[in-house]
Amino acid sequence: MKNEDLRIKIDYNNMLTSAVGENGIEEEKLLAMKGELFSALERVNSKRDKLRWRELYITERKNIERINETAAWVRESAEYFVVLGIGGSALGPAAVHQALRHQHYNELPREKRNGPKFYVEDNVDPERMAALLDIIDLDKTVFNVITKSGSTGETMSQLLIVTRLLLDRYGEEGLKDHIIATTDSSKGNLIGIAEKYNLRTFIVPDGVGGRFSELCPVGLVAAAVCGADIGKLLDGAEFMDGLCSNEDVLKNPALVSAALEVLAMEKGANISVLMPYADSLKYMADWYAQLWAESLGKKKTVDGKLVRVGQTPVKALGVTDQHSQVQLYTDGPFDKTITFIRVEKYRTEYAIPHAYDDIPNVAFLSGHTLNELISAECRATEHAVTVSGHMNKTIIVPEVNEFTVGELLMLFEMQTAFAGELLGIDAFDQPGVEEGKNATYALLGKKGYEDKLAELQKAGKKNERFII
Numbered sequence: 001m002k003n004e005d006l007r008i009k010i011d012y013n014n015m016l017t018s019a020v021g022e023n024g025i026e027e028e029k030l031l032a033m034k035g036e037l038f039s040a041l042e043r044v045n046s047k048r049d050k051l052r053w054r055e056l057y058i059t060e061r062k063n064i065e066r067i068n069e070t071a072a073w074v075r076e077s078a079e080y081f082v083v084l085g086i087g088g089s090a091l092g093p094a095a096v097h098q099a100l101r102h103q104h105y106n107e108l109p110r111e112k113r114n115g116p117k118f119y120v121e122d123n124v125d126p127e128r129m130a131a132l133l134d135i136i137d138l139d140k141t142v143f144n145v146i147t148k149s150g151s152t153g154e155t156m157s158q159l160l161i162v163t164r165l166l167l168d169r170y171g172e173e174g175l176k177d178h179i180i181a182t183t184d185s186s187k188g189n190l191i192g193i194a195e196k197y198n199l200r201t202f203i204v205p206d207g208v209g210g211r212f213s214e215l216c217p218v219g220l221v222a223a224a225v226c227g228a229d230i231g232k233l234l235d236g237a238e239f240m241d242g243l244c245s246n247e248d249v250l251k252n253p254a255l256v257s258a259a260l261e262v263l264a265m266e267k268g269a270n271i272s273v274l275m276p277y278a279d280s281l282k283y284m285a286d287w288y289a290q291l292w293a294e295s296l297g298k299k300k301t302v303d304g305k306l307v308r309v310g311q312t313p314v315k316a317l318g319v320t321d322q323h324s325q326v327q328l329y330t331d332g333p334f335d336k337t338i339t340f341i342r343v344e345k346y347r348t349e350y351a352i353p354h355a356y357d358d359i360p361n362v363a364f365l366s367g368h369t370l371n372e373l374i375s376a377e378c379r380a381t382e383h384a385v386t387v388s389g390h391m392n393k394t395i396i397v398p399e400v401n402e403f404t405v406g407e408l409l410m411l412f413e414m415q416t417a418f419a420g421e422l423l424g425i426d427a428f429d430q431p432g433v434e435e436g437k438n439a440t441y442a443l444l445g446k447k448g449y450e451d452k453l454a455e456l457q458k459a460g461k462k463n464e465r466f467i468i
């Protein structure tokens with residue numbers, strides 16, 4: 001298929017007053033932003049240092065061979081492949097795996113899978129860790145520990161647990177057969193550990209923040225292990241970056257989409273729902289939620305002005321959440337935008353057979369396909385939301401494959417970068433997350449965090465009165 005045939009498009013008609021009435025955006029407002037959009041594009045283009053993720057489709061090509069070699073080794077030697085990471089170091093690998101592989105991948109017999117069973121462990125719930133260790137066979141497991149900073153407490157705790165188990169069973173020499181490290185080239189502690197134990201190591205390049213890191217080894221190693229064509233992921237990202245570089249700004253999908261969300265925020269739409277009509281893209285909504293929330297949820301502009309901006313992302317799945325959330329999207333407050341993802345061609349066609357032809361209210365479904373049904377439901381929900389006056393747009397994906405997943409990742413990343421620019425905030429830091437990390441270190445007695453511990457103890461005493 002030609003790249004152009006796999007091009008993702010955005011239909012934003014239903015964001016405008018012409019479609020949804022007074023609670024929409026006047027088209028004139030969007031048109032009047034042309035100059036502002038152009039300078040946002042120029043500013044984003046000039047921030048190369050913070051946007052190294054935008055060049056990953058160039059810089060990572062040289063790593064494809066090594067990543068594929070490592071993936072082949074994992075496929076040969078392991079029955080279980082476990083990602084240990086959190087946030088940007090976990091959501092991308094999970095999203096891409098879900099998008100590209102069988103929906104019940106781990107339950108397939110080995111000969112039908114493209115690789116070992118796949119797990120992303122992004123929590124430190126002791127029950128979950130114990131459950132994982134219950135089901136894997138350590139002898140046949142490769143862990144990919146991923147932490148850009150090389151010091152995140154959750155990931156390092158997981159690493160400590162598996163390292164102890166591995167050391168007890170195989171000694172120091174054995175670690176390299178069971179752990180792959182993905183981290184910064186110099187910062188943090190993981191790189192030192194990787195060097196000491198001679199682990200296979202992949203580097204998260206400078207200027208690639210956690211939530212923007214899917215197209216570097218953070219995501220590419222896991223994708224390759226499960227048999228995805230990682231070159232095509234990069235091709236899709238490259239293609240989308242071309243579209244998102246369009247200086248004819250009203251034809252630039254990420255820029256227009258960012259502008260519409262920012263205009264919607266000005267109208268009080270502080271919630272952003274992402275609702276793919278495909279189970280394969282369910283975790284893509286999780287990945288997007290982190291990207292959008294952590295990048296745009298900011299107190300101050302880059303000039304220090306108090307703004308408190310950001311949209312709360314909500315993950316929804318079509319059609320499942322039609323029976324859970326859509327009532328709120330139609331009749332509830334005008335505080336949200338809804339982005340549907342419509343898939344034009346699913347990888348499977350499934351016919352709805354005849355069985356109850358004597359019951360007309362059931363029989364009308366027979367002779368159609370599940371494909372027709374899910375597509376009709378997507379269009380029907382777009383319609384219901386539109387006639388109830390709620391802003392919505394639809395991302396149209398020709399089919400879900402490596403190329404279009406690469407496009408989607410780049411589209412959302414560029415939209416986030418542009419939205420940050422239009423809001424005047426730094427989309428690439430996460431001071432709130434760092435605050436939480438520091439407080440955890442203090443509570444667990446890390447050296448250098450004594451003042452933070454005192455602050456927490458003081459706050460704890462004050463709050464005790466409200467515990468019942």
Ligand code: PA5
Nearest residue numbers: 087088089147148149152210211
């Ligand atoms: O986007 C981010 O920077 C964060 O969500 C990080 O990905 C997350 O905190 C994990 O950090 P690290 O990869 O350094 O362990």
